[in-house]
Amino acid sequence: MSVQTWTFIIVGLTFALYIGIAIWSRAGSTQEFYVAGGGIPPIANGMATAADWMSAASFISMAGLISFMGYDGGVFLMGWTGGYVLLALTLAPYLRKFGKFTVPDFIGDRYYSNVARTVAVICALIVSFTYVAGQMRGVGLVFSRFLEVNINTGVYIGMAIVFFYAVLGGMKGITYTQVAQYCVLIFAFMVPAIFISINMTGNPIPQLGLIGNMTDGSNMALLDKLDQLHRDLGFAEYTSGTKSMIDVFAITFALMVGTAGLPHVIVRFFTVPNVKGARISAGYALIFIAILYTTAPAIAAFARTNLITTVSEQQYAGMPEWFKKWEETGLIKFEDKNNDGLIQYVADKSANELTIDRDIMVLANPEIADLPAWVIALVAAGGLAAALSTAAGLLLVISTSISRDLIKMQINPNISEKGELLSARIGAVFAVIVAGYFGIHPPGFVAAVVALAFGLAAASFFPAIILGIFDKRMNRQGAVAGMIVGITLMLFYMIKYKLGGFGGGTAEDWWFGISPEGFGTIAMAVNFVVSFAVSRMTPPPPQEVQDIVEDIRLPSGAGEAHAH
Amino acid sequence: MSTDNKAQKYWKENLGYLFILLAIWFVASYVLGIFLAEPLNSVRIGGAKLGFWFAQQGSIYVFVILIFVYVRLMNKLDKKYGYDE
DSSP states (O other): OOHHHHHHHHHHHHHHHHHHHHHHTOOOSHHHHHHGGGOOOHHHHHHHHHHHHSOHIIIIIHHHHHHHHGGGGHHHHHHHHHHHHHIIIIIHHHHHHHTOSSHHHHHHHHTTOHHHHHHHHHHHHHHHHHHHHHHHHHHHHHHHHHSOOOHHHHHHHHHHHHHHHHHHHHHHHHHHHHHHHHHHHHHHHHHHHHHHHHHHHSOSSHHHHHTSBOSSSSOOBHHHHHHHHHHHHTOOOTTSOSSOHHHHHHHHHHHHHHHHHOHHHHGGGGSSSSHHHHHHHHHHHHHHHHHHHHHHHHHHHHHHHHHHHHHTTOBGGGOOHHHHHHHHTTSEEEOOTTOSSBOOOOSOTTTOOEEEOTTHHHHHHHHHTTOOHHHHHHHHHHHHHHHHHHHHHHHHHHHHIIIIIIIIIIIOTTOOHHHHHHHHHHHHHHHHHHHHHHHHSOOTHHHHHHTTHHHHHHHHHHHHHHHHHHOTTOOHHHHHHHHHHHHHHHHHHHHHHTSOOTTOOOGGGSGGGOOGGGTHHHHHHHHHHHHHHHHHHSOOOOHHHHHHHHHHTSOTTOOSOOOO | OOHHHHHHHHHHHHHHHHHHHHHHHHIIIIIIIIITHHHHTTSEETTEEHHHHIIIIIHHHHHHHHHHHHHHHHHHHHHHTTOOO
C-alpha cells in the first residue's frame, strides 16, 4: 500500500476514535463542561495534560530546532519540562484546593476585585489566541503535506473536528480525547526514533543511543563524530552553543515560568478529585512529557549526523528519493554554486549550497531511515493528534473565559446553569471560528509571537498567582499594578524588538543582551517588585481574603470544584 | 496543639521542603546545564559531555524525580498533621 493510502486509513481511524469518545463523554452540566466534574483519575489527567501541553511545535518542530541549534536547543528541553516542577510544587495543589474553574476565578476572588479578574481574562485571551493560531496552522500543514489537500481545506477539516468535540464535550470530552491523542502521538514519535537509534548506534533506546557509539565501523561516540563533522564544515561544535549564557538563562527561565503560568495547563489541575491527585497528576504529566522530551534531542543528533553524512560532498545526482521529494515541496533547496555537481553544505554562507527547513527533520526522518510506509503515515497522525489536542485545550480556556469570567461573573450573574452552558458552547464556536480565521490568514506576526506567549504568561499571571498563595499580605492594588506593568513591559519589548514597532532595534540594542524570547524573565521580575512595593504601601487585604489564603494552604477538604 | 498552630507548623515544614527541592531544581538545570556546562564538558557520561548531557537529558530526569519525591514527602506530611483524606 502507498504512503497516501496508509495515511488516509490511520488518520481516518484516529479521527473516528476522537469523535466516538466525544459522543460518549459529552458534558451535561457547566461543571462537566469546565472541569470535567472534577472526577478525572490522576493518571488520565497526566496523559491529557501531556497531550494538551505538547503541541504541533513540540511534535514536529522541536527536534528539528535542536538539530540546528545543538547545545542551545537545551533551552526548550529544560524550559518546557522544568516548568512542571514549579507547577507541581507551587501552584497545582493550592489552586485545586481553591476549587474554582479558571485562573481569572482565582485572581478575581483572591484579589477581591473585578478589575483584577478582567485584567486576568484579557491576559488569558491574549496568551491563548496567540497560541491557538499556531496550532490550526500546524493542522493545515500536516494535512497539506501528507494528504495533499489544499492547506486551507486542512484547516477547515481541523476546525470541524475540534468544533465537534470541544463544543459538544467540553472539558470532559476534551480530556478523554486527549488521553487517546497522547497514545497516538507518543507511539508515532517513538517508533521511528527507536528504528533510527538501532540503525545508527545499535541501541534500541534513543536516550542511550545518544550517548552511545556509532555502528559505522569507526566506533566513535556519536556526539564526538557530530562535533567533528561540524568542525570540518565550519559550524560551531554541536555540543557547545552560540548564544550568550545570560540569554540561555533568561530564555530557559521565561519558558519554565511561562509553562507554569499557561491557563490551559493550569486548568487541567482543576479536573482531579483532590489536592493529592493534583500533586501526583503533575508528576504523571511530566513523565509522559519527558518520554518525548528526552527522545527529541536523540532524534536531533541522529538526524543531524545522518543528514551531514548523506549529503556533504556527495553527488547531487545520486541523492536518495526522499531528498528529491522534499525538494519538490521547497523545504530542501539546492543551488550548485560552483557547478561541481557535489553538494557543499558548510557554515560559510557564500559557499553553502544547501538550505534545509528545520521542520522536515521529524517528518522526513522515517523516509531518511527507510522505514515502512505505515510508519510515515503514523507520523502524520501523531502530528495531527498533537496539534488538535492543544488547540482543543486552548479553545476551552477561551470559551470558559467568555462564558464564566465575563458573562457569569460580570455581565449577568443571574444567568441560569443552562444559559451558562449554552454561552460556553457559543463561546467555543466563536473561538473555533477565530482560530480558523487565523489559521487560514496567518497574520505575519503569529509565528513570531507564539514563542512569546510564554513570556506574556510569565510576565502577567505567574507572579499574581504565586504571591496570592505565598504572600498573605499581597493585596488588590499590588497584584493589579504588577500584572499591568508586567504585561505592558513585555508587550512593549516584544513589539519593539520582534515586530519593529517603537523604532525597532537589533540584537545589539537588547537590554542586558536578553532576546525578546527571554525577556519574560525580566518582565516577571519587574512584576514581582512592583506588586510587592505597591502592596506594602496600601492597606492589607480584608480578613476573609486572608482566611482564603490560610485555607488553600491546607490540603484537606478540597471536595468538588464548586460554582459558589 | 491549637488548629492555627498546627496549620502554621504544617505550612512551615511545607515551605522547608519547597526550598530544598527548588534548590535542587535550580542546580540541576541552571547550574549544571548552563552556568557550569563548559567546565563540566571535560567530564564524560558515556559518549556525551556532561554539561551538554545535563542540558538535554539529565535535568529532565531530575525534574521527574523531584516531583515524585515532593508527592511522597507531602503525603507523609499530610498524614503527620492529619490533613490526609
